[in-house]
Amino acid sequence: MRSRRTDLIVLALLLTALTAALLLAQGRIAARKVLTPLRLTVLAVVTLFIGWWGQGQLSIVTVLGVLRTAAEGGSFAFLAYDPFSLLLWGFAIFGLFLWGRALFCGWLCPFGALQEFAHHLGRRLGLPQVPLPPIWDGRLRYIKYGVLVGLVSLLFLAPAHVDTAAEVEPFKTAITTYFLREWYFTAYAAFWLVAGLVLFKPFCRYLCPLGAAMAAGGLLRQRSWIARRTACGSPCQLCRVKCAYGAIEPSGSVRYDECFGCLDCVSIHDDAARCVPLILAARKKQQLEAAE
Incomplete structure (x- = not known):
């Protein structure tokens, strides 16, 4: 932890400032001339500092690990091995009580930030935006819950295959390894970013199992x-x-x-x-x- 003390201090300050701003100055942040540049600045910091520098991309793998440890009565000490991510988890869970999934999914997820940058790039390039018909949009939203249920089922029925199945998240490729993996992993991550040029954040909305877990955790929301x-x-x-x-x-x-x-x-x-x-x-x- 000592080697990452500076990173942890900076992260704590950033998370505290963001949480306080969203809680106490939401209206000012949402002002028409302020919102987009401020939001993109925050997302750039999330991508560069939290994601690529700090390796703080949260993952469904951690959720599955906690579930398995709880079921087996093991130790949760493994969570302390990465204090940077643990601090992020703390704020994400705290955010569930105030905003539901919105704090993490909307502001603190590095891959989600990349998807949003892809959207803005697509608009800058003049690419046509192709939102799905409402009936299909509504149906596809449930896929992420099916993926989450499938991963949890594998955890108990075929645990040897969980790590492979968890690659449904492109986070390891895009954030943890900087796209430097086997070509099929890189192509998969790139696919979602290219799709994001014309379809708004498709992975986040339709397939992300961590997003599904955060949405379920949003039941804790108090307001x-x-x-x-x-x-x-x-x-x-x-x-x-x-x-x-x-x-x-x-x-x-x-x-x-x-x-x-x-x-x-x-x-x-x-x-x-x-x-x-x-x-x-x-x-x-x-x-x-x-x-x-």
Whole structure:
């Protein structure tokens, strides 16, 4: 731990600052001119420092290891071998109580950050964005839960194959080994990033078993942290249309199990120039003032 003391201090400061900012200054972060550059800066730090430098990409492998140790009554001392990742796990679990999966999946996952950068690159290149039809989008979201159940089943029925099956996560290839692996592992990781150029974060949304575990852990969430109005959903559908994750229902309510905390809807909700209910309220006020 001594050899990584500086890394741990920097990581603790970064995680504390991010958590405090999201908790205490969400509205300021979501301001229209602030959100995208700030978010991309944070994601760059996550990729470079937490991911490639610190090797802090969390993985479903750790979850499976904890489950197996708990079932066998073994020691959890193996978690302390990597204090950098352990600190990340601590903040990710703490975040489940406040934001559900959003803190980790939306802000602290290095491969998720790479997927988001791929999305922005695709837009910069002028590539057509091809969101799936809602019916298929809804169906494909359940695949990640099936993958999670399959991995947990293998853990107890065929443990010798768990490490191989866990390669469904491209994290080891893209983050841990910097893409320097056998060609088929590299091609698999690259596939998801290339797909992300035209389809928004497909691995995160449809296949990630760790994301499924985080979504399940989101049941610990103690608050609804995205403000909604009565008019959200009817007559206003802007947040739902703009939500790239498809985490907002036609009624206007938020599906926190699918919310990655990008704050796009918060940005719209607080913007008097974009939020339809605020625009209608301002027009009504002007009409009343004119009538007087």
